[in-house]
Amino acid sequence: MTLLQPARLVPDSLPNPSTTGERLMNGNLKAEDEACDVDSVLVQRVQRGDRRAFDFLVAKYQARVLSLIARYVREPQDVRDVAQEAFVKAYRSIGLFRGDSAFYTWLYRIAVNAALNFLSSHARQGIARSIDQMDEEPFALGDALTNSDSPETELEGQQLKQQLDLAIQALPEELRQALLLREYDGLSYEEIADVLQCPIGTVRSRIFRARDQVMAATGIAASA
Amino acid sequence: MKEKEKVILSAMLDDEATEREIQRILGQAHDAEIHAYWQRLIRQRSQKDDSLSEWASVDLIGRVSAQLDLEDNARSAVSPVEAVSNESEQSSRSTVWAPLAIAASVMFAVILGVETWWDPVSGDSVQAVASADKAQKDASSPGQLSEAEYEARLQALLVKHAGTALSQEGGVAPMARLTSYQASQK
Numbered sequence: 001m002t003l004l005q006p007a008r009l010v011p012d013s014l015p016n017p018s019t020t021g022e023r024l025m026n027g028n029l030k031a032e033d034e035a036c037d038v039d040s041v042l043v044q045r046v047q048r049g050d051r052r053a054f055d056f057l058v059a060k061y062q063a064r065v066l067s068l069i070a071r072y073v074r075e076p077q078d079v080r081d082v083a084q085e086a087f088v089k090a091y092r093s094i095g096l097f098r099g100d101s102a103f104y105t106w107l108y109r110i111a112v113n114a115a116l117n118f119l120s121s122h123a124r125q126g127i128a129r130s131i132d133q134m135d136e137e138p139f140a141l142g143d144a145l146t147n148s149d150s151p152e153t154e155l156e157g158q159q160l161k162q163q164l165d166l167a168i169q170a171l172p173e174e175l176r177q178a179l180l181l182r183e184y185d186g187l188s189y190e191e192i193a194d195v196l197q198c199p200i201g202t203v204r205s206r207i208f209r210a211r212d213q214v215m216a217a218t219g220i221a222a223s224a
Numbered sequence: 225m226k227e228k229e230k231v232i233l234s235a236m237l238d239d240e241a242t243e244r245e246i247q248r249i250l251g252q253a254h255d256a257e258i259h260a261y262w263q264r265l266i267r268q269r270s271q272k273d274d275s276l277s278e279w280a281s282v283d284l285i286g287r288v289s290a291q292l293d294l295e296d297n298a299r300s301a302v303s304p305v306e307a308v309s310n311e312s313e314q315s316s317r318s319t320v321w322a323p324l325a326i327a328a329s330v331m332f333a334v335i336l337g338v339e340t341w342w343d344p345v346s347g348d349s350v351q352a353v354a355s356a357d358k359a360q361k362d363a364s365s366p367g368q369l370s371e372a373e374y375e376a377r378l379q380a381l382l383v384k385h386a387g388t389a390l391s392q393e394g395g396v397a398p399m400a401r402l403t404s405y406q407a408s409q410k
Contacts, residue, residue, distance in 0.1 A: 033242050035235070036239075038241060050253075051289070051292070056253070058284055058285045059259070059263045060266055062282065063266070063267075064276060067278070080282065084287045088295070091288070091292060157274070157277045160271050164268070182238060188240070204231055204235050205231060207234055207238070208227075208231040212230065
């Protein structure tokens with residue numbers, strides 16, 4: 001199935017930075033209502049001892065961390081254990097995070113170190129790659145070491161993607177446009193508002209409704 | 225959960241929420257529905273990404289939270305001991321060993337005293353050592369204490385010293401000193 005290509009929705013001229021400035025000057029957006037870095041707010045809350053804020057960060061990055069660790073560690077159960085360890089380490093040392101880099105960059109380093117520590121402590125179990133090789137080319141190892149190549153997993157993944165495509169295709173046009181511009185073109189809400197000639201609030205609402213309908217159609221649950 | 229919260233969560237996913245909105249969500253973070261909806265949004269996004277789809281359904285939140293709880297509980301259970309410094313650890317070891325050391329010293333003293341009583345030669349030698357000690361003490365004594373006070377203090381000091389040294393694996397030398405001193409009192 002071929003989805004509507006998002007590129008067709010995007011006009012040649014996207015809004016330039018001065019547009020934002022003009023809108024701020026005109027009072028359409030208030031400075032205090034500007035979008036902010038969600039991770040920064042969550043991290044600050046965690047640093048003040050809010051464990052629930054950390055749950056939001058775990059939920060947000062767990063798939064990425066698992067996928068990253070799976071490039072180094074073979075067994076799925078070990079991948080989970082190492083990822084868990086990485087998040088626990090991140091929580092314990094989050095007081096040291098000063099925001100000099102993005103939160104995920106910081107978390108990434110912790111996860112890679114956790115994976116390398118795991119490998120060095122389990123070297124006797126005959127892990128194929130040496131730690132030195134991992135250090136040199138951490139990104140090239142993924143496909144060889146994960147179990148994602150199994151036909152069942154591949155088929156399951158294809159089916160899920162197909163379901164998603166179908167659900168998106170079935171969305172009302174205005175919702176689908178907003179969602180595709182966001183998810184596949186990576187436009188900001190403001191850019192989408194300019195493309196679709198509608199207020200930012202409408203964009204937010206459309207993207208939310210699109211996602212909500214897709215989740216309902218595909219039966220995506222909170223966790224498995 | 226109201227639709228407004230869902231809209232904010234959707235905007236949070238895109239880094240398009242304001243700080244006020246995020247704080248509003250975090251203010252309701254005890255609500256399981258909020259977390260569940262956030263997870264669903266994340267899963268949906270992960271599933272469209274080939275590299276993440278395999279892990280999209282794995283939930284580590286419960287595991288991470290459980291481990292943090294476990295570690296916190298373990299820490300709080302151990303904390304009274306952890307709070308004690310090395311110095312205090314030594315003193316607690318001393319507390320255990322001190323009575324034993326004193327008992328051993330006393331026993332040693334009794335045995336040696338009996339030997340001294342039965343063996344005048346060795347008793348003389350012990351007395352000679354004790355006399356030398358006493359002379360040294362007299363020389364260094366400021367003279368402000370009476371003889372009895374001085375002896376009592378010295379006795380207490382030697383007993384304490386023997387206990388501490390024994391607890392720190394200092395050997396039997398302190399006990400030998402104690403016994404030599406006690407023998408000299410005879």
